[in-house]
Amino acid sequence: MATEGGFSIHPMDQFVVKPLFGDGPVEWYTLTNVTLWMGLALVCIFALFVLATRHRGLIPTRLQSIAEVFYGFIHNMVEEVAGHEGVKYFPLVMTLFLFVLLSNLLGLLPMSFTTTSHVAVTGVLALLVFLGVTLIGISRKGLGFFAMFWVSSAPLALRPILAVIEVISYIMRPVSHSIRLAGNLLAGHAVLKVFAGFASMAIISPLAIAGAVGIYALEVLVAFVQAYVFTILTCVYLKDAVGEAHH
Amino acid sequence: MATETHGMNWHAECLMDAGSAKGMPQLCTDWMPNQVFWLLVTLVVLFFILKTIALPRIGAVLAERKGTITNDLAAAEELRQKAIAAERSFNEALATARAEAGKIVAAAKADIQKELDAATARADLEIGAKAAESEKRIAEIREGALAAVEAVAKDTAAELVTALGGTVDAGAVTAAVAARLKG
Numbered sequence: 568m569a570t571e572g573g574f575s576i577h578p579m580d581q582f583v584v585k586p587l588f589g590d591g592p593v594e595w596y597t598l599t600n601v602t603l604w605m606g607l608a609l610v611c612i613f614a615l616f617v618l619a620t621r622h623r624g625l626i627p628t629r630l631q632s633i634a635e636v637f638y639g640f641i642h643n644m645v646e647e648v649a650g651h652e653g654v655k656y657f658p659l660v661m662t663l664f665l666f667v668l669l670s671n672l673l674g675l676l677p678m679s680f681t682t683t684s685h686v687a688v689t690g691v692l693a694l695l696v697f698l699g700v701t702l703i704g705i706s707r708k709g710l711g712f713f714a715m716f717w718v719s720s721a722p723l724a725l726r727p728i729l730a731v732i733e734v735i736s737y738i739m740r741p742v743s744h745s746i747r748l749a750g751n752l753l754a755g756h757a758v759l760k761v762f763a764g765f766a767s768m769a770i771i772s773p774l775a776i777a778g779a780v781g782i783y784a785l786e787v788l789v790a791f792v793q794a795y796v797f798t799i800l801t802c803v804y805l806k807d808a809v810g811e812a813h814h
Numbered sequence: 815m816a817t818e819t820h821g822m823n824w825h826a827e828c829l830m831d832a833g834s835a836k837g838m839p840q841l842c843t844d845w846m847p848n849q850v851f852w853l854l855v856t857l858v859v860l861f862f863i864l865k866t867i868a869l870p871r872i873g874a875v876l877a878e879r880k881g882t883i884t885n886d887l888a889a890a891e892e893l894r895q896k897a898i899a900a901e902r903s904f905n906e907a908l909a910t911a912r913a914e915a916g917k918i919v920a921a922a923k924a925d926i927q928k929e930l931d932a933a934t935a936r937a938d939l940e941i942g943a944k945a946a947e948s949e950k951r952i953a954e955i956r957e958g959a960l961a962a963v964e965a966v967a968k969d970t971a972a973e974l975v976t977a978l979g980g981t982v983d984a985g986a987v988t989a990a991v992a993a994r995l996k997g
Binding site for chain 2: 577579580582583584593594595596597599601602605606608609612613616617620623624625627631634635638639657658659661662665666682684685686687688691692695749753
């Protein structure tokens with residue numbers, strides 16, 4: 568971005584999608600750094616959830632207990648937020664959570680590529696949630712699903728206006744859902760890169776490195792928190808589809 | 815990375831000539847089909863790994879652990895009840911034994927008391943017999959002594975009469991001594 572004097576900072580270069588082999592164009596099937604880092608996330612999840620649990624120990628090993636903690640955490644979240652009926656969709660929620668969490672965490676490795684910093688990725692995730700929740704809701708409640716836009720506790724005159732607002736807010740859900748995640752990771756990684764760029768200036772390099780370390784710690788927190796937020800919102804949306812009407 | 819990739823054709827619209835990003839790479843629509851395709855592949859694979867292997871396995875392990883813990887707690891409770899019952903029966907046995915011991919002690923005491931009473935009675939009898947015998951002897955001695963006093967008194971009286979120049983009338987002396995002794 569900025570090129571002045573002897574050094575330049577390109578905070579957005581880390582988000583460039585590039586082919587793994589050769590210099591061809593990026594077609595939809597091309598093996599790219601997106602493929603690589605999504606694949607690595609998959610490998611990590613496989614290692615933690617399949618390899619580490621292969622002994623099915625009654626007394627868990629360390630890795631197995633980590634997998635059990637994640638299982639219990641998300642299972643409880645689905646049950647408490649989405650209700651008992653939502654537990655059926657626990658594998659889907661777990662898939663989303665683990666993918667987002669591992670993508671966020673792997674993105675913090677130096678020289679890595681953060682797949683969840685791209686709105687194309689988080690947008691698809693959020694759209695899947697949106698479409699999934701809508702379809703589940705319609706298939707479970709039929710047209711009664713749309714009753715949640717009709718706020719029966721409000722005065723009759725206000726209900727049509729509230730219905731419009733409810734529909735707009737419902738349709739905007741995937742937008743906020745996806746941009747929240749991608750925006751957090753994009754901003755954090757860009758700031759990290761800017762700090763790292765300033766580290767090449769001798770005068771301010773101690774400050775820049777300290778800043779980068781601080782931002783890095785914050786980003787580890789953000790990686791967990793954003794995965795958590797994405798998942799709990801998914802559960803909240805799921806509750807609309809499977810839970811009792813709450814309006 | 816950026817310096818070594820001159821001459822590539824990743825997607826020129828989104829990149830500067832040097833391979834740096836032009837604007838926000840997030841908004842480069844040329845890359846989106848690739849991202850979406852690989853995302854869907856990853857999600858499907860991940861979902862099937864979780865759904866078919868990982869989650870049932872972990873769920874089974876957790877359920878098994880819960881069952882084991884419940885069973886162990888039940889077994890522990892059972893053992894605790896057994897321990898309480900054992901303690902109760904022990905205490906009962908202890909109380910019975912104590913009562914038995916008390917009874918034995920009381921019986922022994924009664925026996926001893928009886929023997930003691932018999933021995934005391936026997937001793938009392940013996941002492942009574944001894945005392946009676948002694949009293950009889952003392953009486954004899956006293957009789958003897960009294961007789962001796964009478965004789966001595968008679969003799970002394972006779973001597974005194976003689977010494978005073980009288981004549982001894984044995985009959986009078988005896989009568990006088992007897993009167994004195996009686997008085």
